[in-house]
Each structure stands twice: as C-alpha cells, then as structure tokens.
Amino acid sequence: MTTIHFGVDLQFAVNRYPEPEEWARLLAEELGVNHAQFRSDLLQPHFPDELIADEVAKIRENCKTYGITLLHSFTSQRWSYSGHPDEKTRKYWLVWLKRFADISARLDIRGMGSRLGIYSVKDFDRRRPFILDKIITQWLLLAEHAKNAGLTMLTFEHMSIPRELADTITETRRLLDIF
Numbered sequence: 001m002t003t004i005h006f007g008v009d010l011q012f013a014v015n016r017y018p019e020p021e022e023w024a025r026l027l028a029e030e031l032g033v034n035h036a037q038f039r040s041d042l043l044q045p046h047f048p049d050e051l052i053a054d055e056v057a058k059i060r061e062n063c064k065t066y067g068i069t070l071l072h073s074f075t076s077q078r079w080s081y082s083g084h085p086d087e088k089t090r091k092y093w094l095v096w097l098k099r100f101a102d103i104s105a106r107l108d109i110r111g112m113g114s115r116l117g118i119y120s121v122k123d124f125d126r127r128r129p130f131i132l133d134k135i136i137t138q139w140l141l142l143a144e145h146a147k148n149a150g151l152t153m154l155t156f157e158h159m160s161i162p163r164e165l166a167d168t169i170t171e172t173r174r175l176l177d178i179f
Contacts, residue, residue: 007035007071014041014076020055020062028066038073038109045099056106063107072155073104075114082135083117083165085127094138101146111153112146116165116175124163135165136178143179 008031013023023042027033043055063070081093097114104112117135119128143154158166166172 020059024062024066041076073112105149113155116156
C-alpha cells in the first residue's frame, strides 16, 4: 500500500509566523501536519553567515521538537533572475541560489527548486536562444553545486505564459530533454 504524506508550503508563514517555533508549533499542534516545503523568505541566502547559522540551528531544533520534516525548499515568487538580461545580475543570482542550496542541505532537505527563468519582454523578442543558453548553463552549475551540497533533486516550477519557461507540457519536456 502506498503512503501519502500531507504537507504544506511555508510561504504562508513568511509574514505571519516567521519564527521557527511558531510555524513548527502551528503545523504540528494546530494543523496536525509534519511535512513542509521551506521557503527562502524565511531564511534569505544573502544574510550574513552568522545569522544563517543561528537560524539554521533554530529551525532544526524546532523541527525536531515538533516532529516536522522539511522535504523540499523553494525560492519565493520574486526569485526568477536566471534569465535576467544583465550578466552581472545573472551571476549574482547563481551565487544566491547556490547559497540557498547550502542552506537547504544544512536543514537536511532533500531537494530545492525555483522558477527556471523568465525572459524580459525585450529578450523574449530578440535574444531568446542566447538567454535560454545562459539559463541552462546556470542551472547545470546550480545542479552540480546542489549535488555536492548533498541534495538529491533540483526542481523548477512550470509557468503559464511562453515568456516564463515551461509554460506547456511540450515545452517542459523540451527543456527537460536539454538537461
């Protein structure tokens, strides 16, 4: 028999319950849920190392106390800059995503995800193959880093319009074939 575990996405906690002791207690005691997807807005990769270490310790402690398993992590809605028109900005976001992979691994999370990339309107019309190549290159570098950090999967969100990658099943399959 297959067992299915019900879990929640912690995006709801970002503005309401940012403290790990609050969202962990709420999941366990009020919702009866012990699986969750962690969100980058709860612990930003651009925070200083000491703050990240402190927060990782708090999150791990509270997950243990309340029996919460973080199975997956995901960037928040605004982190989709793998396709940014500016090379320096794309490079920054690769560093940011790698740090998020490291945070995820430190939280004993198995996999992380984000949006694959979104073209600017101008790039969608004029530089689509060039930007797609940059997106794929960055994701391959991210995948290697995530694997070395101890993650076992890297996921991306399918989107709803052609300018936002993976907008149809056919397009998603085409992208997966590239990887």
